[in-house]
Amino acid sequence: MRKLIVFLIMLLAITLVACGGSEATPGTGGDVQAGQQVFDEIASPPCSSCHSIEAGVTLVGPSLAHIATEAATQVPGESAEEYLRQSIEDPNAYIVPGFSGIMPTTYGSQLSSKQINDLVAYMMTLK
Secondary structure (H helix, E strand, O other): OHHHHHHHHHHHHHHHHHOOOOOEEOOOOEEHHHHHHHHHHHOOOOHHHOOOOOOOOOOOOOOOOOHHHHHOOOOOOOOHHHHHHHHHHOOOOOOOOOOOOOOOOOHHHHOOHHHHHHHHHHHOOOO
């Protein structure tokens, strides 16, 4: 009986891994994989159409390579997650020098709270 229980637990664990279970990022409550989908496909226009995730590559907006690290230092007293969320919902609250007013201001109303949490979780992986 004990071997059967161990086998079933192992089978469940393998099934969860194979199904690509969600990967939540602490502090955001968001799902990294879903956030990448928001970044690449769901937001309109997609974030990836204006932001590269490669260092030194500027498309329209600034590169988001290392944004998780940089976001924590942009506004004194704000966490990286708070800064990223505000940048999505109210992009003109803080403007990166050289990129004045070019980000769409519609994401706060276009995306659900869950999608924004997911997007922030994804961006927090870009260290």
